[in-house]
Amino acid sequence: MSSPITLLKKYRILLLIVGLLVLSVSQQKFIMPLIYDVIKSDLFLVDSKDKGSDLPVSTSLSNLAFMHCNNYIKSKATPNESISFAEKPLRAWDIGNYEYVINAEINVTSNSVPTTKKYTCRIVYDNGDNQEGLLDIKNWSIVGVSDLQ
Numbered sequence: 001m002s003s004p005i006t007l008l009k010k011y012r013i014l015l016l017i018v019g020l021l022v023l024s025v026s027q028q029k030f031i032m033p034l035i036y037d038v039i040k041s042d043l044f045l046v047d048s049k050d051k052g053s054d055l056p057v058s059t060s061l062s063n064l065a066f067m068h069c070n071n072y073i074k075s076k077a078t079p080n081e082s083i084s085f086a087e088k089p090l091r092a093w094d095i096g097n098y099e100y101v102i103n104a105e106i107n108v109t110s111n112s113v114p115t116t117k118k119y120t121c122r123i124v125y126d127n128g129d130n131q132e133g134l135l136d137i138k139n140w141s142i143v144g145v146s147d148l149q
Contacts, residue, residue, distance in 0.1 A: 052096025062092040065100035069121035098125035
């Protein structure tokens, strides 16, 4: 009679194929249906009047988001930097649920050397459909500012 180790060595390719088949069938029959049920559910649904857009927008809310991003950048500037902002962003996207991505340029003068920089700012209006506190920066959250080089 052969030992179990000898049998494993002898049939290792067959065991690998059987193991892969069991893994594939269990994923197809058990795991993927569960994942599809979770996707179909309302678990990830955010119910908001702000649906977002794939295209750049120019709305009163995107303009306020631009203004708040500029104020945030100005607050992070060093005392020896002079910053001026464009009148409007290059592009602004409403990505839904009162989240905005702002792409704009700023002019920075540091040590008498002027440079133009582009930045991207992601900002969220925290009060959702309640539009009463739009002008208050405390009702907005800066998710991040990037590309400011």
